[in-house]
Amino acid sequence: MKRNLHASQDRITADLTALSAITDTERPWTRRAFSPLFDEGRRFLWDRFKAAGLDVSLDAGANLTGIRQGIAPDSGTIMLGSHSDTVPDGGRFDGVAGVVVALEVARILADRGVMLRHNLAITDFLAEEVSIFGVSCIGSRAMAGVLPPAWLERQSAGRDLRRAIGDVGGNAEALTGPLRLDLSAFLEMHIEQGPVLEREGLSLGMVTTIVGITRVEVSITGRPEHAGTTPMDGRADALAAASELVLSIRAKAVEMTAAGRHFTATVGEFEMKPNAANVVPGHVRMLIDIRAETEADMEAFLRWIKDSEQDGHQNGIVIETRKISENDPVRLDDALVDALSDAASALDIGHRRMVSGAGHDAAFMARLCPAAMVFVPCVGGRSHCPEEWADAADLSLAAEVLADTVISIDANKEG
Template identity: 55%
Template sequence: MTRNLPTQAARIAEDISALAEITEPGRPYTRRAFTPMFLRGREWLVRRFEQAGLETRIDASGNLIGRRRGSIGGKTIMLGSHTDTVPDGGRFDGIAGVSAALEVARALNDQGITLRHDLEIVDFLAEEVSIFGVSCVGSRGMAGVRPDAWLERSADEMTLREGIAEVGGIPGKTEKREDIAAFLELHIEQGPVLEDGKLDIGVVTAIAGITRIEIIVDGRADHAGTTPMGSRQDALTAAARVVIGIEELGTRLSRGQFHFAATVGEFSIEPGAANVVPSRARLLVDARAERRADMETFVTELAALAAAVTAETGVAIEPPVTISDNLPTPCDEFVLNTLDAAAVAVGARHRRMASGAGHDTAWMARITRAAMIFIPCLGGRSHTPEEFAETADVALGAAVLLEAVQRLDRGL
């Protein structure tokens, strides 16, 4: 479908292509936070912000911010995402959202529109898991919830404190923003729902809570050739029953109205020799739920599953231990309604949906009305060099943001 949009796909394509070229040699689209390539990308982005007439600064948390002043000021509508990548990651994860936000500012310039509110475009620092093993560093800092202890985490002969200072932040300064009236983020879906449904926009209702659970299975090491099959306490076979049970439990919960997924993402056994019956297995479960009640059901039934496998096999399984637990983040209903109306206004086919992945929006929702939109990505693939989104889809998403910003500017 050909659309006459107020946003320009060519400018967006230039943004994405230029940042894609700033990558580690031989590693397509690798620009991790706190690395020289990330700093080069930031230098390019600063120039791009300035070309759009934005007043550009780095805040205390290391976020790059460009401001377009409003006629009244005092309150801010903020748009943005991130430009750091995972290793060997994609060209569009985060980058599409920053470019779309920047395009909103450029489109407002094209039309000679001055908003009542200040408009800020942000590139959050280290949304992806960084070299320090932590993520959403910038958005947590802006929300005033980044743990102080994180500053002493070290990697590559540098602390996080030093890394934030190197990008231009002030690591010892806490900065919880109180002036943000609303926050919007555009992101590729990182899944196949929109593409399969031939839809343009997903209006994100909530960001799933993420709970990680460790399970230890204690069997008994024996000779693999001489111990009868019926006399073993094989930690691996018991663990395999648990893994299958997790898949069945997660599948059942996913059939409900709300998003749910469970994955055994880490698995190890000891002693790891071909001729020894495994004596120990460790599982790390990643579970994600849009609705907290589903997560509570999963945790309860997982404990029951472990006990049942112990009773069946005689292999001891320690009670599952929750390693980390983040609650789901619902998006703001007023902003969601605004995004629905904006999608209709620009002719974008849309639906409401939850996000199974974490995003900076989850932290911004702690300090302001926040929501996000998804655009389709090829095959639903992400965090891979093959990640791809059509420029036209990014431009249409930017047009939805532009319409939503103007509606929020009038309605907040």
């Protein structure tokens, strides 16, 4: 098997190790956006970008970008990047590895003496993870011009998001439209956050679609009564009804996967009242996280869950559903996916095409230009946990494939 000669595992490992040390020591590995630790990580990246010969700046959305100037900059800009913030107790690789590998691409091109016609931009997007303001993908939404203005009023720890963006070097007042109109292509590398690549013994995955994500709140109202005196056949037990619905949701999601498309439905939030040992549960609130590769599958599931309201109206039980949020699936650019696959094949790197079950900055960058993603395996499929791990060997292969793909885009794409 051919192996890359230019990507440096040592450089990648050194950068990831240095960033992992910038963490809440009580909760490794935690470096959340809008925190002093995040600012420290940003300063490290600024210095590393500068050391790689990049011109570094922050845009109005507080996205950190390093530019390698092209010899014909009117051709446009090819952007690579991801995010350096983490979830609480999160991993050292989710997002972070994508920024480091993107930086390594710039270093590979310098080592190889490659001069691009296009500008090359390496970007660390602000707050891809759910932030202290309760919202995510703040930087990429801002760059794409789709950050909801109402979000700027969201409050946390005595400041609003508008001020917080300013505190990390942005300018929320300037977020009136897309921040970049020069992009020819966007590429993002990310750990898979699942077990497929490791299970199949593959080094890379080329993402074809980022799933749509819809969250639905379900309210189940019964009748709170004495647990010892109310006969079993005369109860309106909200928890019993909720339990049946949770199992039905799981069964329906399994049924939806039979067509071979990616689909998941998860009840991840669950609250019960009055939550007392001697009281029949009178109310349950739960939140369903639904992820689908196609809009048709999402719509079919939403119709089914809506029908459950009527099915549940018996024995004193009332079920109500309310859509909380919705993002449509994003089909990534076929030509870029092909280019990534061709680059991997040329290096004899085992790879496959796959769907991303998680959201990413690339979903918003796809609104500005053709976009694609590369996945690398993570050990045990683990992510958003301290045990998250990706091998430097796979990361270096991703860097080499990205570098070759950038060269191909530069040669074949006209602005």
